[in-house]
Amino acid sequence: MRIDVLTVLPGLFDCFLKEGVIGKAISSGKVEVKVHNIRDFTTDKHRVVDDVPYGGGPGMVLKPEPIFRAYDELTKEGEKPYVLLTEPWGEKFNQEMAVELSKKPRLMIICGRYEGVDERVKSLVDREVSIGDYVLTGGELPAMVIMDAVLRLIPGVLGNLESLRADSFSDRGLLGYPNYTRPAEFRGMKVPEVLLSGHHKKIESWRKEQSLRKTLERRPEIIENLKRKGLLTKEELE
Numbered sequence: 001m002r003i004d005v006l007t008v009l010p011g012l013f014d015c016f017l018k019e020g021v022i023g024k025a026i027s028s029g030k031v032e033v034k035v036h037n038i039r040d041f042t043t044d045k046h047r048v049v050d051d052v053p054y055g056g057g058p059g060m061v062l063k064p065e066p067i068f069r070a071y072d073e074l075t076k077e078g079e080k081p082y083v084l085l086t087e088p089w090g091e092k093f094n095q096e097m098a099v100e101l102s103k104k105p106r107l108m109i110i111c112g113r114y115e116g117v118d119e120r121v122k123s124l125v126d127r128e129v130s131i132g133d134y135v136l137t138g139g140e141l142p143a144m145v146i147m148d149a150v151l152r153l154i155p156g157v158l159g160n161l162e163s164l165r166a167d168s169f170s171d172r173g174l175l176g177y178p179n180y181t182r183p184a185e186f187r188g189m190k191v192p193e194v195l196l197s198g199h200h201k202k203i204e205s206w207r208k209e210q211s212l213r214k215t216l217e218r219r220p221e222i223i224e225n226l227k228r229k230g231l232l233t234k235e236e237l238e
């Protein structure tokens, strides 16, 4: 997968693209992520990327020209990207969308900033995406959240596919089960006996029960939804 990011603050991505699982995936060539400074696509000596809103009002709006120039330049060759725009009022990002996006060969993420982008930029956009009902200073952090959730799903990026299976939200949207590691007792808190038993069937059913219990406690609507769709087994319903 290739991802092109358009932003006025490219430096925000430096650590994200160098460290951890994502950094390794890029350095090993499993995925390609290129961050582009929208200012590099301006033509004036002050490299202006924003302007006051028509009709008045607070703040500044990202101008269309530099973004369109960037899009034209970056899409001259190769597959046309699926274009996302990160904005607070976009479609809510979730695991389902992450899975869908992970199947695209190429993405472009335009990071909103200031009061937003000129509305005409949206003629380039396939999906406006929000990571939550709150307003940030810009779309760069949402872009990193989206890239993290999407890139980890690319085959070969996560060493152990098992951890993908055990993800929260990956099994019918159920929350993940509790995890423990050594020591077996820490400050009087013991690891559940079943996890020390080596009995894989019992461990699996304990984990399933914990996952259902946690989902029922924290996200009952997910259980109700699965019940309505008939996606819970008889045992799980007991």
Ligand SMILES: NC(=O)c1ccno1
Binding pocket: 086, 087, 088, 089, 112, 129, 130, 131, 132, 133, 134, 135, 136, 137, 138, 139, 142
């Ligand atoms: N909530 C968001 O995704 C967002 C994007 C830009 N500002 O806020």
